[in-house]
Amino acid sequence: MIRNHFKIAWRNLWKNKTVSVIHIIGLVTGMTCCLLMILYIQHELSYDKFQEKGDRIVRVIMEYGRDGDDVRKGNFTGTKVLSAFKNNFPEVENGVRMYKENTVVRTGDVVFEEDRFLYADSAFFDIFSSFPLLKGTSKKVLDAPHKVVLSATTARKYFGRADPVGQTIQVGADQTDYLVAGVAADCPSNSQIKFDLLASFSSRQAARTEETYWSANYTTYLLLNDRKAIASLQPKISPFMKREMAADEDNDGSYLTYELEPYTRVHLYSPYDGFEPNSNIQYLYISGCVALLILVIACFTYINLSTARSLERAREVGIRKVVGAYRQQVFWQFISESALLTSFALLLSIGLTLLLLPAFNSLTGKSLLFSDMLRPGILVSMLGILLCISFLAGSYPAFVLSGFKSVKVLKGSFHRSTSGHWLKGSLTVFQFGISAFLIIATLVMQSQLHYIRNKELGYDREHVLVFPLDxxxxxxxxxxxxxxxxxxxxxxxxxxxxxxxxxxxxxxxxxxxxxxxxxxxxxxxxxxxxxxxxxxxxxxxxxxxxxxxxxxxxxxxxxxxxxxxxxxxxxxxxxxxxxxxxxxxxxxxxxxxxxxxxxxxxxxxxxxxxxxxxxxxxxxxxxxxxxxxxxxxxxxxxxxxxxxxxxxxxxxRPFDYRFMDEAFDNLYASEMRMGKILGIFSTITILLACLGLFGLSAYTIKQRTREIGIRKVLGAPVTGIVRLLSVRFIKLVLLAFLIASPLAWWAMNSWLHDFVYRIDIQWWMFAITALAAVVIALVTVSFQSVRAAMLNPVKTLKTE
Known part of the structure; x- marks a missing residue:
C-alpha cells in the first residue's frame, strides 16, 4: 500500500512539473534557511559548554565609582582580586588571571605577528581542563616565567614536524627568550577563550610587583568549589570590598566592588566582551524566529498551491471514492505525496546548505563546518523538519481533497461544495504580514546603521591607518x-x-x-x-x-x-x-x-x-x-x-596595519550582522509570499472561470476584469500591513532604546512598506488576472 502511494505520488508530481517545481523552490528555500540557522544557533548555544568545569567557573566584573556619581563596569580587574578572594572566601577553589596582547614572535629568521597571544596563571589547565594538552604536564607548563604553550597549528607553523617542546622562541620587541613547555590542541570555535600562544602570567612585570585592586588591565576567572556557590559568594563581596577600601591608604574615596558572571553565560548574555566580541541572545532569538517563519511561509505556499490545484484533482478523488477508496486512504495518498516532495526538497536543502556555508560563515563571522550537520541534535532536527512539513504542508490539502463528495464532483458541482476561503485568505495575510514586519524592521535597522556610519562623530576615521606599537x-x-x-x-x-x-x-x-x-x-x-x-x-x-x-x-x-x-x-x-x-x-x-x-x-x-x-x-x-x-x-x-x-x-616587526574604520565597525558588529540577515530574510520572505499569493490567485480565478466568461460576453473590458480579480488580494495585503505595522513599530522602538543616540521611526518607512507590498501583490496577481481576462469566453463557457 505504501509503495503504491509513493508510486502514484511520484506520477502526480512528474505530471505537474511546474507546480511541483514551485513547491520545491519554496520548501528548499525555507528548509535551507532553517538548516543554516539551526547550525548557527546550535553553535552559539554550545559556546563553552564543552568545558568540564564550566558550570563552576565565573568571570569577575569590576564596578567602581562614587556614591551618586557615574558608575563604571567592565570585564577588567587588578592583580589582587584572585589572591584576596582565594584567601578570604572558602567558595573559591582556584582562579586564573589572563591578559591578551598583540606581539611579535621570532623563530630563527622568521618573524610572525601574533594577535592571539595570551598570558595566564599556572592554574589555567586545571581550571579549563577541557583544553587538552598534547604535550607537557598541565601543572608545569606555566609554572615559571618565560614559559609558553603553543597551539597545535602554531607548533606546525613554527617547527613543522619537529618536536617543539624544549625549543626556544623570541617574544616581543625585546626578543625575550621563551621556552616552549607544551603543545595544546587548537581551541574549539565555540570557545570565548582562543589562543595561539599561551604564556605564563609570571612573565609579566605586573606579576612581580605589589598586587593591587587598581591598574585594572586583566581578566580574572574563578573556579568555585560548587556550581551553586555563586549564590552564597556574591552577597559577601560588597561588604568585604568596603573593608578593603577603608583600609587602602591610597584610595581617593572611590568605591569598588565586583560581580560574578557564570562562565557559560558570558558569550550570549554579558554586555562586556571577552577575548572576542560577544553575541546577543536576543538577536539569536530573532534570527531563529525569522528562519522558522520562513519555513512556515513555505508550508503555507504549499497549502495554497495544493488547494489551487484541487479542481484538477477533484475528478481523480471522485473516481477513487466511487471504486471503493476510503477517506483515510485518499488522505494518506496526499500525505505520501507531501512526504515525497518534502524528502526531495530536504535533500536539495542539505546540498544547498553545503554550497552556501562559506558565504554564511562570512556573513556571521563564524567557522561552521558541514560535518556539524552530522551531530545527533542536527539530525534529529532535520527529521523533525521532514515530519512536521510533511504533515503541516500536506494535512490541510489532504483533508480538503479526501473530503470531496464524489457525487457532486462527478456532476461538476465541486466548486459550489468547497469551503475554507477564509483560511486561504488568512494564510496570505499571515505571509504578507510577516513580509511587511521584516521590511519595516529592515528599514529601521538600516536607517540606524546609516545614522551611525554617517553621524558626525567628532573625529576622522577615513583613510587613517593603525599599526601596533611597542x-x-x-x-x-x-x-x-x-x-x-x-x-x-x-x-x-x-x-x-x-x-x-x-x-x-x-x-x-x-x-x-x-x-x-x-x-x-x-x-x-x-x-x-x-x-x-x-x-x-x-x-x-x-x-x-x-x-x-x-x-x-x-x-x-x-x-x-x-x-x-x-x-x-x-x-x-x-x-x-x-x-x-x-x-x-x-x-x-x-x-x-x-x-x-x-x-x-x-x-x-x-x-x-x-x-x-x-x-x-x-x-x-x-x-x-x-x-x-x-x-x-x-x-x-x-x-x-x-x-x-x-x-x-x-x-x-612585519608591516601589519588596519584601518580605523575597522575598529569603528567592530563596535556594531552584532547590529550590522543582524541587519544583513534581516535584509536577506526579508527578500526571501517576500518571494515566498508572492508564491503563496500566486497560488491563491490561481485558485480563485479557476473558481471564477465561468463568471469571467459571462462578464466578457456582456462587454466587460479586460481592465475591469483585472481590477475585479485584484481588489480582494489588495485588501488582504493592506490588512496584513495594518496588522504588522504596530507590531513592527513596537519591536523596533524597543530595539532603538538600546542606543542613546538614535533615529526616530519615520512615517515614510511605513509608506514605503505599504506601497512595496501593494505593488508586489499587484504584479503577482496581474499575471494570473490578465491571463484569465484574455481567454476566449466561447472556449471558457464551452469547457464549463
Missing part, C-alpha cells in the same frame, strides 16, 4: 614621523594608548578647590603632540600639545613632571567651567599635577549605546597604537611607501 618603535618615534611625513599624502603620525573609536581607561580628576574624595570620574588616554591632528579632533579653546609639553611630562624623576591636559567639553562642564574658563586651570589627574591647555569638542569615544562622558587627553611616552593619517589620495601608492619606509626603519 617599545622599540616608540624609541624611534621621531625618526619614523620624519620619514613617513616625507610623503605629501601623510598628514600626521601619532602615538597613543587607545584609538578615538573606543577609549576605556578610567581615572580620577580634581581641582585645587576639591579633595581627592570629591574627584570627578573620567576617562583618559595617553597621547602625543600630533594626536589631535591625526584623529581630526576639534579644538574649541586653548591649544594642543607641543613637543615641549611632551618633554615636561617625561622626566626620569617623576616628581619633576608637569602635565598639560586636553579636556573634552563634558569634562570642562562637569568641573563647572566653560571651555574658555578651563584654560590655565590647575588640576590633578590621578596624582599627575598640571594645568588645562586645551578643550576639544565632544566626540564619540565609545559606542552610541552610551552617552559621551568626561574625557582627558594627557601627554605620555608610551602607547599601543601608531596612527597614520593620510589624505586619501593615491592610497595604494601611499601604503606602498609606508611599507618600504617601515622595512628600512623597523626590522623586528
Amino acid at each position: 617599545g622599540k618603535i616608540t624609541q624611534k618615534m621621531d625618526l619614523i614621523r620624519k620619514k613617513l611625513k616625507q610623503n605629501p599624502n601623510v598628514l600626521a603620525v601619532s602615538r597613543a594608548a587607545e584609538l578615538p573609536t573606543q577609549i576605556k581607561g578610567g581615572y580620577s580628576m580634581w581641582t585645587g578647590t576639591m579633595t581627592p574624595e570629591q574627584s570627578l570620574m573620567s576617562f583618559g588616554n595617553p597621547i602625543d603632540e600630533e594626536y589631535l591632528e591625526a584623529c581630526g579632533l576639534q579644538l574649541i579653546a586653548g591649544q594642543g600639545l607641543s613637543e615641549q609639553d611632551m618633554r615636561d611630562a617625561s622626566y626620569e624623576d617623576a616628581d619633576k613632571n608637569y602635565y598639560h591636559f586636553i579636556l573634552n567639553q563634558s569634562a570642562a562642564a562637569a568641573l563647572g567651567w566653560t571651555p574658555e574658563e578651563a584654560i590655565g586651570k590647575k588640576v590633578n589627574f590621578n596624582y599627575r599635577n598640571g594645568e588645562v591647555k586645551g578643550v576639544i569638542k565632544d566626540f564619540h569615544f565609545a559606542s552610541m549605546h552610551t552617552s559621551i562622558k568626561p574625557l582627558v587627553l594627557f601627554p605620555d611616552t608610551w602607547g599601543s597604537n601608531l596612527i597614520v593619517k593620510t589624505s586619501g589620495h593615491d592610497l595604494s601608492g601611499t601604503i606602498s611607501f609606508l611599507k618600504d619606509s617601515w622595512g628600512k626603519i623597523i626590522t623586528h
Whole structure:
C-alpha cells in the first residue's frame, strides 16, 4: 500500500512539473534557511559548554565609582582580586588571571605577528581542563616565567614536524627568550577563550610587583568549589570590598566592588566582551524566529498551491471514492505525496546548505563546518523538519481533497461544495504580514546603521591607518614621523594608548578647590603632540600639545613632571567651567599635577549605546597604537611607501596595519550582522509570499472561470476584469500591513532604546512598506488576472 502511494505520488508530481517545481523552490528555500540557522544557533548555544568545569567557573566584573556619581563596569580587574578572594572566601577553589596582547614572535629568521597571544596563571589547565594538552604536564607548563604553550597549528607553523617542546622562541620587541613547555590542541570555535600562544602570567612585570585592586588591565576567572556557590559568594563581596577600601591608604574615596558572571553565560548574555566580541541572545532569538517563519511561509505556499490545484484533482478523488477508496486512504495518498516532495526538497536543502556555508560563515563571522550537520541534535532536527512539513504542508490539502463528495464532483458541482476561503485568505495575510514586519524592521535597522556610519562623530576615521606599537618603535618615534611625513599624502603620525573609536581607561580628576574624595570620574588616554591632528579632533579653546609639553611630562624623576591636559567639553562642564574658563586651570589627574591647555569638542569615544562622558587627553611616552593619517589620495601608492619606509626603519616587526574604520565597525558588529540577515530574510520572505499569493490567485480565478466568461460576453473590458480579480488580494495585503505595522513599530522602538543616540521611526518607512507590498501583490496577481481576462469566453463557457 505504501509503495503504491509513493508510486502514484511520484506520477502526480512528474505530471505537474511546474507546480511541483514551485513547491520545491519554496520548501528548499525555507528548509535551507532553517538548516543554516539551526547550525548557527546550535553553535552559539554550545559556546563553552564543552568545558568540564564550566558550570563552576565565573568571570569577575569590576564596578567602581562614587556614591551618586557615574558608575563604571567592565570585564577588567587588578592583580589582587584572585589572591584576596582565594584567601578570604572558602567558595573559591582556584582562579586564573589572563591578559591578551598583540606581539611579535621570532623563530630563527622568521618573524610572525601574533594577535592571539595570551598570558595566564599556572592554574589555567586545571581550571579549563577541557583544553587538552598534547604535550607537557598541565601543572608545569606555566609554572615559571618565560614559559609558553603553543597551539597545535602554531607548533606546525613554527617547527613543522619537529618536536617543539624544549625549543626556544623570541617574544616581543625585546626578543625575550621563551621556552616552549607544551603543545595544546587548537581551541574549539565555540570557545570565548582562543589562543595561539599561551604564556605564563609570571612573565609579566605586573606579576612581580605589589598586587593591587587598581591598574585594572586583566581578566580574572574563578573556579568555585560548587556550581551553586555563586549564590552564597556574591552577597559577601560588597561588604568585604568596603573593608578593603577603608583600609587602602591610597584610595581617593572611590568605591569598588565586583560581580560574578557564570562562565557559560558570558558569550550570549554579558554586555562586556571577552577575548572576542560577544553575541546577543536576543538577536539569536530573532534570527531563529525569522528562519522558522520562513519555513512556515513555505508550508503555507504549499497549502495554497495544493488547494489551487484541487479542481484538477477533484475528478481523480471522485473516481477513487466511487471504486471503493476510503477517506483515510485518499488522505494518506496526499500525505505520501507531501512526504515525497518534502524528502526531495530536504535533500536539495542539505546540498544547498553545503554550497552556501562559506558565504554564511562570512556573513556571521563564524567557522561552521558541514560535518556539524552530522551531530545527533542536527539530525534529529532535520527529521523533525521532514515530519512536521510533511504533515503541516500536506494535512490541510489532504483533508480538503479526501473530503470531496464524489457525487457532486462527478456532476461538476465541486466548486459550489468547497469551503475554507477564509483560511486561504488568512494564510496570505499571515505571509504578507510577516513580509511587511521584516521590511519595516529592515528599514529601521538600516536607517540606524546609516545614522551611525554617517553621524558626525567628532573625529576622522577615513583613510587613517593603525599599526601596533611597542617599545622599540616608540624609541624611534621621531625618526619614523620624519620619514613617513616625507610623503605629501601623510598628514600626521601619532602615538597613543587607545584609538578615538573606543577609549576605556578610567581615572580620577580634581581641582585645587576639591579633595581627592570629591574627584570627578573620567576617562583618559595617553597621547602625543600630533594626536589631535591625526584623529581630526576639534579644538574649541586653548591649544594642543607641543613637543615641549611632551618633554615636561617625561622626566626620569617623576616628581619633576608637569602635565598639560586636553579636556573634552563634558569634562570642562562637569568641573563647572566653560571651555574658555578651563584654560590655565590647575588640576590633578590621578596624582599627575598640571594645568588645562586645551578643550576639544565632544566626540564619540565609545559606542552610541552610551552617552559621551568626561574625557582627558594627557601627554605620555608610551602607547599601543601608531596612527597614520593620510589624505586619501593615491592610497595604494601611499601604503606602498609606508611599507618600504617601515622595512628600512623597523626590522623586528612585519608591516601589519588596519584601518580605523575597522575598529569603528567592530563596535556594531552584532547590529550590522543582524541587519544583513534581516535584509536577506526579508527578500526571501517576500518571494515566498508572492508564491503563496500566486497560488491563491490561481485558485480563485479557476473558481471564477465561468463568471469571467459571462462578464466578457456582456462587454466587460479586460481592465475591469483585472481590477475585479485584484481588489480582494489588495485588501488582504493592506490588512496584513495594518496588522504588522504596530507590531513592527513596537519591536523596533524597543530595539532603538538600546542606543542613546538614535533615529526616530519615520512615517515614510511605513509608506514605503505599504506601497512595496501593494505593488508586489499587484504584479503577482496581474499575471494570473490578465491571463484569465484574455481567454476566449466561447472556449471558457464551452469547457464549463
